[in-house]
Amino acid sequence: MSKKIVIIGGVAAGPKTACRAKRLLPDAEVTIIDQDSLISYGGCGIPYYVSGDVSDEKELRNTSFHMTRDESFFLNAKGVKVRANTRALAIDRQKKTVAVEDVNTGAKDNVPYDQLVIATGSRPNILPIPGAELDGVFTISDLHKAITIKERIAKGEVSKVVVIGGGAIGIEMAEAFADLWGLETTIIEFMPQLMPRLVDRPFALMLEHHLREHGVAVHTGEGASAIEADATGKACRVITPKRTLEADLVIMAAGVRARSELAAAAGLAVSQMGNIMVNDRLQTSDPNIYAAGDCIEVRNILTGKGTIAPMGSLANREGRIVGDNLAGIPTTYKGWIGSFVMKAFERCIGATGLSLETARAEGFNADAVFTAQSDRAHFFPTQAVIPLRLVFDKTTRRVLGAQGFGPANDAVLARIDAAAAIIANNGTIDDIGQLEMAYAPPFATALDALNAAGNVADNLASGRLRYVSVEDFLGWMDDFASHGDWLALDIRHPNEAEAFVNKYQEKWLSLPYIEIRRRYQELPKDKTMLLICDAGTRSYEIQTFLDGVGYRNTLVLGGGFNIMRRLGVNWWPAS
């Protein structure tokens, strides 16, 4: 008799598991159960469907060869039976059955299994605030809601949108509303910055500035305290402690949590946070039951800690691993590191591993360098500066993370993926510096921007570079007067420095890079001189020179003004 494999959940991890298992075990009877009518869609594509980049929701459910991944496709093409519109009610581990209910007819039956896979995913957090349940308040959790949102916009029912939550989904949705549809869009984020924990504050600020440039209002450090309805009972405004925002549409994108009720009710081990516990073969506490995707707790390779990692990319990797183990191939999952990339209008932001803030919170002896090199040869017409931050452990030189910000092409992706490969292997900043990245002027610089970041990290770790972080510098500039113990030494061209000298007077010295070896004796020795250039590289050179002539009172601003001009700071002189 053929083995019965039952999979609960029909998006990402579930279908991947099913197809891999069926290929490895052609004789097995593989069944996917899902309570929804739509399955196996690209949920990460929802913002692009809403924006109109993807014209039809079917495209999110299609294969690359233009077939729709519905029940009949899975049966005919994959040999996998799909029971859509079928809710799993309970798992009987003794009898090895799943009690299910047809969501349309209410008919119930029991589905027997030899091996079971739980791929129930996550559900969006609903904030415990008044009005969260109103019509017009949506989470981005399934394709049906996305279709409704797009219909309302297309019908002209929406002119103002408030997005609650400044993570990736909230920002991608904000772009969708503001870019193609031209809706008045506001993001509110409870934490003090966008993309909290994912990126450090300077990256969040560069992103925020760019969103503002494209007309998206952003309020950080500001949560929604209530959503209010109009006379028809539809959501019409969002209240925060600081303001009232009108809204025809409210998106609640405040994170997700694992859907693990079925697993917990069946007595499977579930974490305090509600995540399904699995071993490195993604097996639950019942050896006949596996789990994959957003609902499981997986180990972060860097911290060693278990959390959910709700990403479609990981769900697919995990699905393959479960498929292998169902077929007796002992593939293990090494854990995750946290790679991501996101488009926001004309920019791309990406990261892998830990941010500096997170790394320090996790107890690493962490430091970071900030660079702002070109993505391709500086003489190549399409070149752009891509700010990169490399986070590392000063004791071990191990790379802990990388963050990048650049144009909406693949330049940041290339550096993030390369860094991810090194991080996954416990590589060091020296591995980053020496990594042999491909070079030609249209694609990179002879020493790639990522290599350069590795080399700067080496200079820092070896004690040759003294710097002020962008975070600290911003604080100093916010309150320039009260930090009277320093002054800026602007080594850019005098034309570039002029407006700053005019504004900040004796606190802003201009002495061009090219003249310092000749004129350094004009400089003060009794105050900290903060070296200002565009990328930080000239500043480092000048620091080493001044050190050599006894002026050890300098600090380098990593990434220099290439970073500052991307932040939209209010202390910038009017031009």
Added chain:
Amino acid sequence: MSKKIVIIGGVAAGPKTACRAKRLLPDAEVTIIDQDSLISYGGCGIPYYVSGDVSDEKELRNTSFHMTRDESFFLNAKGVKVRANTRALAIDRQKKTVAVEDVNTGAKDNVPYDQLVIATGSRPNILPIPGAELDGVFTISDLHKAITIKERIAKGEVSKVVVIGGGAIGIEMAEAFADLWGLETTIIEFMPQLMPRLVDRPFALMLEHHLREHGVAVHTGEGASAIEADATGKACRVITPKRTLEADLVIMAAGVRARSELAAAAGLAVSQMGNIMVNDRLQTSDPNIYAAGDCIEVRNILTGKGTIAPMGSLANREGRIVGDNLAGIPTTYKGWIGSFVMKAFERCIGATGLSLETARAEGFNADAVFTAQSDRAHFFPTQAVIPLRLVFDKTTRRVLGAQGFGPANDAVLARIDAAAAIIANNGTIDDIGQLEMAYAPPFATALDALNAAGNVADNLASGRLRYVSVEDFLGWMDDFASHGDWLALDIRHPNEAEAFVNKYQEKWLSLPYIEIRRRYQELPKDKTMLLICDAGTRSYEIQTFLDGVGYRNTLVLGGGFNIMRRLGVNWWPAS
């Protein structure tokens, strides 16, 4: 007294060494000697200068902050003395001096050193054929020649160009001539394919087809036997064994060899091929003399063999390492793997590590998979297929190389750089499959194209996938009739298969993917069935299904017709 560091060679490795050493040793007296008037230029940018993408040669010599890297810049900004127009004649290792000559005045003197660095680079090979020395025959070896070439074109003196050599420089120059200037351009390559040894034949063919689409004539397996002159003594035609090509301009891009005469004459160890031998600190056989850049022999990490590796990217890495060692920091060079990327019109080709052909020639038990997945979500408007080949050792599963071909954006770069990071660390195909690459629909697929290649390699290495290589398939198609023991099973949509069925009749079966589980019993068991789909993924699925029902007579065509349609094959049915 301050240490005297003398560096012979003012492009790439030389300046990098000088600047790094001067930063680490502010008290040292650092001198660069170069026989040319122009130094520290981006030689890899020459094709883009000739094409016009870079309008002024000065841009190739400028820093990213718009200063020209000339003698005064090095002196004032870097504290490095440059003696341009100064030829190094001999090294006296006993006296620790370099005898030099001013190329303009003929004045000679001796430059004393405590430590010497040889960064004399490479010189282009001049083919031993009649006419190689004629006016109008150029190598791409320095900026002066590039300026002359561009001047001649701009004056309208050139309408036909022959490029001898189908490596990266030859192809980049061909694009420069054909694209902006619209010159009639022909590449001849002595070896049977473009970019020999760097990429496998299918990648060379995709590139060749694209060059032809853009009007560049390509003749492979065909060397130049002579260059002939017109009545004025200027080159006017190139003779090959098969044809005579008219040419107002001839580019000789037939590889380079190390400039090592100075080193050899000084008694330093030099290989049979003429490469300067160095240890892993890039020290020559004289501990006071280092060498870096195109002139040295460096170890390939994969083969363990020493060769020259004449790439600007490596020269920069090596320069930093020499700088470290001059300052007493014992940085070592782990060797190179061979990463490169190149633009050709609207395409990018890149590779890292060994090609399949090279890996086998080097004695590895090598095999390779060929995939043709999308670079980004298939529903995202800008998606494109990027053929990838992953080369690995079947015994150890170690990754040996990766090749990619795609649009002229950074999609291929991202995969090549990530693969390079894994190869440099002796990673396996499983590391490729599990690499946590960043994902969002505008940038990648949930399971990245590189991950997918790793997974296909796992299927092959684990004996689950049987395939025919593109190379073999092309041979079969060239002589379809005589390979009577196989037929094509085209599982694409019948509309796609139709023209092939009409042309190849009973040798080309059409049975759509979606119908095979129902209709497989119509298939023959007595002949090899070559499965045909677009990317190879459906074919693999069908192979596993047919295996399960006793039809073990299938082979998968890796990468499928996504590859074939990029090759410009002559057996394609007329549409």
